[in-house]
Structure formats: structure tokens, C-alpha cells
Amino acid sequence: MAKNRLRKWIRVIHRDLGYLCAGLTLVYAISGVAVNHVQDWNPNVKIERFVHEIGPAAGLSAEEVLQRLGQPPTHKSTFRPNRRTLQVFTDGSTFTVDLPTGQVQQETSSTRPLVYETNFLHLNHAKKAWTWIADLFAISLALLAITGLFMIKGRKGLSGRGKWFAGAGVALPLFFLWLYL
Amino acid sequence: MRRAIILCMKSCLSLLVASFLFACTSEEAPSPDGGTPSNAGQAAGDSYGASLSASETTAIHDLLKDKESFVGETLQVEGTVVGVCAMRGCWIEIGGEDGESIRFKVNDGEMVFPMAAKGSSVRAEGVWTKIVVPVEELRANEAKKAAEAGEEFDPQSISEPYIGWQLKGLGAVIDV
Incomplete structure (x- = not known):
């Protein structure tokens, strides 16, 4: 009872x-x-890359580059790793401009819905x-x-x-510990 | 005895249910894309790792001009985040005023820098470190990569050791 x-x-x-x-x-x-x-x-972030052509861009300001790309002119900062490259950082995107040719590589990052939250x-x-x-x-x-x-x-x-299933459940990790540890 | 076990089980179940239901929700705001700031939302910026303690900053240009002499020193640098590790957020590239940059590297998972940090101002503190990878190790690594990619590899194509420099990360504050 x-x-x-x-x-x-x-x-x-x-x-x-x-x-x-x-x-x-x-x-x-x-x-x-x-x-x-x-x-x-990267289980949290999805990174996408795009290539744009804006024509020769030497002497252009970051705002002008963004304007040519059809982007809002506001940006966080810029960086010049060398004489021919300008990097423009905006919220969510990095634009890397090859100034002589005007080729722009855009990298955007956004969180992966659901997976980001579960990882968090x-x-x-x-x-x-x-x-x-x-x-x-x-x-x-x-x-x-x-x-x-x-x-x-x-x-x-x-x-x-049940004992066989339970035994298998214990044996599996033990086996891989024996194999890899 | 069994009654005591049943009573204990009842208590456990009630306690667990009550705990689940009444535990408070977190007050800490998430970083927008997976970073792990320790003081997210504060006006001074997002802190990662240990608090900054150095009283003065070393210019990235000065550091790179005389790399060897700073090895082993704990330094604070200031600059712009110009790159972030896309896989694990385990490093950031810090750019100085004249286009030079250094890597601020942390152990995987110790601090996780968000991609959204790109373009933000950063103050970071760490130990300036020289990394030397011997020729034999480089050859072995490249041979392994080539084998995985199904490509041929000529060991003679590597004749010098790899020398890298990085700030081994202790802590950072990234302005938001």
C-alpha cells in the first residue's frame, strides 16, 4: 500500500x-x-556581406560615401587602416571602401532570432x-x-x-570518456 | 519511513514549483548581439572582464614602434573597435589614430565581444604578448589544413617562424 x-x-x-x-x-x-x-x-549573430560600386571615392567624406550608397549619413566612426582604404562604421554595418576604385564591401550583422535568445x-x-x-x-x-x-x-x-536503456545511457558517456579522454 | 520519503517528495515538488514561479526576472540588459558586458546599460560604457586599473594609456603607435620593450607589461590602450571575432567574439581589433591597430585577445568565453561594438570607442587593458610559432609547428598546421582541403602542401614554402603581437585581455570598457 x-x-x-x-x-x-x-x-x-x-x-x-x-x-x-x-x-x-x-x-x-x-x-x-x-x-x-x-x-x-556564430550561433548568436548572422553576418552578411555585400559588394557595391560607387565610383572613385578618393577625397569623399564618410557622409558622402554613405550618401552614394543610399544610406543615412549618420555613422559611429571611421578608420583609415591604409591610404587607399576607408572604413565607415554605422549601427549594424561596416563599409570598407577601396577609395581609388570605389568598391565597397558592406558587412552587416544581426542577431539570429530564437537561437540568440535561447543562447542568452x-x-x-x-x-x-x-x-x-x-x-x-x-x-x-x-x-x-x-x-x-x-x-x-x-x-x-x-x-x-528499463535496465538496458538506463545502462546504455550510463555507458555512452563512459565509452566516449574512455575513447577521447 | 516511506511516509517521510513521500512527505519529502511533496515538499521538494512544492519548493521547486514555488521557486520557479517566484524567482525574480533578471535586471541585466542583454547586449544586442550576444556580448557579455558586466555592466550593460551604464552610461560609462559596457565593461568586460576585470576593472581597468592603469592610470595612463599607451598610444598604439608607441606600442607598435617599440614592440619588444613592452613585452610582459600590463598596458591600457585607447582607440576604436575596428574588428570583432565573428565566430566567438573572443578578440577585438583596436585601431589607433594613425591607422595602426592591435589585437586584444581573450580566452574563449571569458569575455564575448558583440559585433555591434565595431566603430565604438574602447579602453582596454591587458598584457602585451609576443607569440612565436616555430617553423615546424607552422608546417604541421599548414600540412593538416592542406590535407583537409585535399590540396598539396610544400613544407619548404614556410621558412620563417610566425611572430605575432597581441594584448592578452584583462578587461575593457566599450562606449555605447
Whole structure:
């Protein structure tokens, strides 16, 4: 009787914590995949490059360059890395002008919707109170794992086929630790 | 015993649910494109890493004119952010008044500079560092790259070690 009550509570905890953690798990899952491939891409920012021709631009001011490009004339700053190159920085874009030829390379950066926000939470850039939420989420995941093991009894429970799945889940990280560490 | 376990489980569940529901939301504003300033939103600019402590700044021109003599020194430089690491935000290129620039490099993830920092004024502090990569290492790296790209590589094409200079980052303030 008491054993059944215990199992009932295990199921209640697993069910309700599962509901509570569904959204958070998706956040961490999306960001997890994104940052897993950080060698291959910037998971936060999308960078696009365009080439424009504005004709010879020697002697032009940054405002005039932007005007020729059809951009608003306001800019953050400029930089001259050498005599033939002018860099104009605006909000969201960098224009690199080859002054003699007038070829302009534009580089724009914008945040990746959804992935940026999930990374922001996953990597705890928010800090402060989010740290506690993230800790609670981690504890909840541990509880979900433990209660998940004991939810069902019998053939489909831990003593049945469950032990093979649970064993595989433990063996996988151990195998890769043995392989790579 | 089992009653105690059940009671404990009930308490845990209630505590977790309550904690999730009542924890405050963060007050720290996000950097617009993934950077991690430690004081975002303050008028003085976004701070990264340790607080700046040097009382005077070294001109980038002076630093590059006499690179060797500054090696190992903790320096503060001032300039414009003219480049940002597009992959991880792990370095910024700081441009001086006369078109020269230096790289301010931090360990991956220690500070993450946003792409939006480009064009902003920056004050940065770090240890001036000389990096020497021996010929053998360069050849091995290039051979590996060539093999990955399916290209041929002639080891004799590299005959001198690579020498690089950078400010190993301790902290920075980028004006917003």
C-alpha cells in the first residue's frame, strides 16, 4: 500500500515537473545544438556581406560615401587602416571602401532570432536571478531522471527492459570518456 | 519511513514549483548581439572582464614602434573597435589614430565581444604578448589544413617562424 503511494508520488512529481520543465528543456535543447557547433558558425549573430560600386571615392567624406550608397549619413566612426582604404562604421554595418576604385564591401550583422535568445539563457548571460532558475532546472532534471527510473514496475520498468536503456545511457558517456579522454 | 520519503517528495515538488514561479526576472540588459558586458546599460560604457586599473594609456603607435620593450607589461590602450571575432567574439581589433591597430585577445568565453561594438570607442587593458610559432609547428598546421582541403602542401614554402603581437585581455570598457 505504502509502496503504491510512493510510486504514485514518483509519477506525480515526474508528470508535473515534466510539464514545468518542458519549455525550459526546449530552450536548452535548441541552444545546446547551436553552441555544440560553435566551431562552424556564430550561433548568436548572422553576418552578411555585400559588394557595391560607387565610383572613385578618393577625397569623399564618410557622409558622402554613405550618401552614394543610399544610406543615412549618420555613422559611429571611421578608420583609415591604409591610404587607399576607408572604413565607415554605422549601427549594424561596416563599409570598407577601396577609395581609388570605389568598391565597397558592406558587412552587416544581426542577431539570429530564437537561437540568440535561447543562447542568452542557456549560457547564463542574464546572470542574477536566472542563475537560480537555471540551478533549479538542473535539480529538476536530476529529479526527472531519478523519478523516471522508478515510475513503472514490472516488465517495462527498471527491473525489466528499463535496465538496458538506463545502462546504455550510463555507458555512452563512459565509452566516449574512455575513447577521447 | 516511506511516509517521510513521500512527505519529502511533496515538499521538494512544492519548493521547486514555488521557486520557479517566484524567482525574480533578471535586471541585466542583454547586449544586442550576444556580448557579455558586466555592466550593460551604464552610461560609462559596457565593461568586460576585470576593472581597468592603469592610470595612463599607451598610444598604439608607441606600442607598435617599440614592440619588444613592452613585452610582459600590463598596458591600457585607447582607440576604436575596428574588428570583432565573428565566430566567438573572443578578440577585438583596436585601431589607433594613425591607422595602426592591435589585437586584444581573450580566452574563449571569458569575455564575448558583440559585433555591434565595431566603430565604438574602447579602453582596454591587458598584457602585451609576443607569440612565436616555430617553423615546424607552422608546417604541421599548414600540412593538416592542406590535407583537409585535399590540396598539396610544400613544407619548404614556410621558412620563417610566425611572430605575432597581441594584448592578452584583462578587461575593457566599450562606449555605447
